[in-house]
Amino acid sequence: MTSNINDVNKAQSPVKGFSLYALSIFMLSVTDASAKWLTTGYPIGEIVFFRSIFSFLPLLFVAYKGRITLTYKSQNYKANILRAIVVVFTAVTFFISVKHLPLANATVLSLSNPFFMTLLGLLILKEKVSNLHWFFIFVGFLGVIISVGGLSSGSILYSFIGIISAFLYAIGGIVTRYLSRTDSAITIALYTTSFLLLFSIFTIDYNWRMPNSYDLVIFFVMGLTGGLCNYIATSALSSIDVAKVAPLEYTIIIWAAFFGFFFFNETPNLYTIIGSIMIIASGIAHIHSTKS
Template structure:
């Protein structure tokens, strides 16, 4: 790396660290809100407030947003997949420790490689398959850190990781022709519409304190997407990819200080296995 390139890499790393923190803050806010609000209402407000960063990002483009798309059914499908990811994550984190669900969610990259190989026909080396299997072992170890009565919620957490991977693969396909803001806009609209199907008397108008938490959750989720984009403008993917796993640290800290949760030994061991295999996977040349 040249001397001139070093500062840019540092800026990219700083942006990526901030983006991961925002994701962890969104997850912690959502877990707090699941105590008193139905998951459909939480997903609704997440989508509502996530529009604010999109509006800012579009304003920076200094051009109007063209909402028409020839592949709009794929946009709607992605919106449904993201909605499924959010709902299953919120459902599992309502009953499981935040660090445990976060560790399970780090199976995302392994599901993404699997889906890319099966759906996009991308070549996957034998070594990469070995690392993927190692990552799954880590997930199984982390799951072993919860009680058998929580087996349903662990299964839902794994399903959330799979849905995320499917959405990511579809995003990669859409990004060939569609702008990032357009993809995000369709996704938010889809989430808004789908969440309204859960509208019921159990939905309650939040007070100012909880309203601020809803705003924090939605803004953190929407802003993280924009900050991720900024990070990749300055740093290479291989440089920032390992930072993805710092979300475990934030999840453990939020879990401890907000919910008095202490990660089990199995959760910590499983998370370490996932981190090692994930970093090795990111460093491999295709």
């Protein structure tokens, strides 16, 4: 049975949309931590390759359980291709950033994307954003800027790359919101995963190496959570405004601090802590005002 744009994978209410997007952020944090671990021994192209290979698994499972035919048939091929390309560059720039920065710092920088998501949602999708919501988004973005103050001068370049990744991520979110009006979540995710795989194949060179059994498990976890994150986030954005779920991006800093401390022996500095508090506070306030 072929899926349509109103298939069972779409979130049916704002509450479910919020819940799905929060879950996708947790999945993304696991993906990021796995990538951080792998960048110490593997080239970025190889990491993207295994991420895309294992990301196909949740798509196949969802298609099987829902009796959905995986297809590239789309109402908007150009938008799907654009989103896929944007996601490829988002992943690459983030991997570069997280390789050279502590996980918490790289994650905080990525949290500038709600500002970009809200701005693009207003300009492109004509979504309504109140002055109060703009204030909360601004406070969160200011927290991102403050966190950069705790980095060394040698890390500024990778910080800038991290912000570029956040901007690209926001563009991907906007295109996803646009595509969800015509295409199913699984079709959108299929395009993205396929393009990630295609990109990685062109990066094959002598630097690639066969992962050991332990790293292969981490590759599997990274790909699985990455694939689930992509699909779940797409499902959430099919039923709720980008600006409303944008603050949920801030919850990733909690997961990043946890993974950074326990797996990489990283302790956030004072600037990162202050910036994170501002980010989380603004996110909670934004969510509360959205519900009221």
